[in-house]
Amino acid sequence: MTTDQAPALTITSFGYAHQPDKRAPDAHLTLDLRAHFRDPHVDPALQQLTGRDQAVITAVLSTPGIPALIAATAAAARAFRAGPGAGPLRIAAGCIGGRHRSYVVASTLGTLLADLDPTVVHLHVDRPVIRRPAPQT
Template sequence: MAITIISFGYLHGPTPAADFAQDLRSFRDPHVDPAMRQLTGRDQAVITKVLGTPGVPAVINTLALACAARSGYGDRPVTAAVGCAGGRHRSVVVINTVARLLREQGYDVTVQHRDLARPVVTR
């Protein structure tokens, strides 16, 4: 069963159509650190910061389990949307990590980063 996971930023538009969505805005945003603001969830410093945030590893495991469980029902693909404020830091790290975990278990996973290429949001 195919699984699609989409990262997005709430400040760039509505939640993408999905079977379920996860809001990461309650977790510390790397954007507040000027040294990380222009980086993305593909940069090691951001990855380390997000994965070291209390609660994030549990969210990653829960998302991976939910995607895997949902893929076992019916014959249509599963779509999950994971959002943060700008869609460049937390959501990118989380979905890339979830995708890796699912692929290691043999799932066919597509990753889409809706807002990764957008400019940093001014707040």
């Protein structure tokens, strides 16, 4: 790949709350992880951690539905890349802050799709924790 060509596969993690317009980056496949999957942020022990930490990785990957979503997204990426017009493919995974769910999902996808030589970008993992109201019980 030359420097002026886009990578064949880019996987981006991000936080919707850190995006200027609260929208996902431009992508062919966007995974919005906010509403459907448990947020590790609600556990005070995990709030200051990121998807680089094993406790967060374990929490995210043990969330019901996440492993199946990752597998389905990897299969979709392979289908896109196998198409006759197989140009660059962009996948975006977003959660509220970009530090927990989206990071782990994007990183895991990058590992599963290593044979496609993905570029994995984490836009907001080092941003401050988003303060949110405590969940209602």
